[in-house]
Amino acid sequence: xxxxxxxxxVGEYEIDLTGTVKMLQKTLEIPMLDSPDSPDSPxxxxxxxxxxxxxxxxxxxxxxxxxxxKATERAFTGVLTENHETGNYHCAxxxxxxxxxxxxxxxxxxxxxxxxxxxxxAIEEHEDLSLGxxxxxxxxxxxxxxxxxxxxDGPAPTGLRYCINSASLTFTKQQP
Ligand code: FE
Numbered sequence: 001x002x003x004x005x006x007x008x009x010v011g012e013y014e015i016d017l018t019g020t021v022k023m024l025q026k027t028l029e030i031p032m033l034d035s036p037d038s039p040d041s042p043x044x045x046x047x048x049x050x051x052x053x054x055x056x057x058x059x060x061x062x063x064x065x066x067x068x069x070k071a072t073e074r075a076f077t078g079v080l081t082e083n084h085e086t087g088n089y090h091c092a093x094x095x096x097x098x099x100x101x102x103x104x105x106x107x108x109x110x111x112x113x114x115x116x117x118x119x120x121x122a123i124e125e126h127e128d129l130s131l132g133x134x135x136x137x138x139x140x141x142x143x144x145x146x147x148x149x150x151x152x153d154g155p156a157p158t159g160l161r162y163c164i165n166s167a168s169l170t171f172t173k174q175q176p
Contacts, residue, residue, distance in 0.1 A: 078166020
């Protein structure tokens with residue numbers, strides 16, 4: 001079963017129920033913050049709840065420490081920080097589409113950086129007062145996995161920098 005949706009300024013995509021997205025027609029690189037919602041959207045699927053033991057069995061130790069225990073990988077060590085391929089970034093915990101390569105930019109901060117999520121409902125934001133300062137943590141809306149933080153120092157048009165741990169993401173290269 002397939003349905004299509006249109007992300008304004010980006011292009012037309014086809015997505016199946018496993019969350020696999022195929023770009024049908026590309027227009028511009030920068031997606032809008034709010035794309036039309038669909039009842040079949042993977043981001044409106046039921047939340048994924050697993051026990052600590054189940055997460056440990058599913059994830060690598062590094063993924064577990066970051067996604068489930070809110071650790072941060074060392075800067076410039078993540079395999080996706082310098083990834084410039086065209087494709088989609090999914091949650092390493094549950095597979096939900098989180099970011100599109102068109103929104104990725106070189107921030108120089110040492111972690112994969114995006115100007116906005118693939119869909120606003122894909123992520124949730126939480127106030128984080130750890131480390132003696134106020135930051136906004138971002139998590140996967142579906143599985144609750146810790147992704148990173150969002151900072152107000154990104155480029156136009158959003159002015160936001162979603163600073164995301166590479167280990168929280170898996171990358172699917174767009175097929176030519
Ligand atoms: Fe997730």
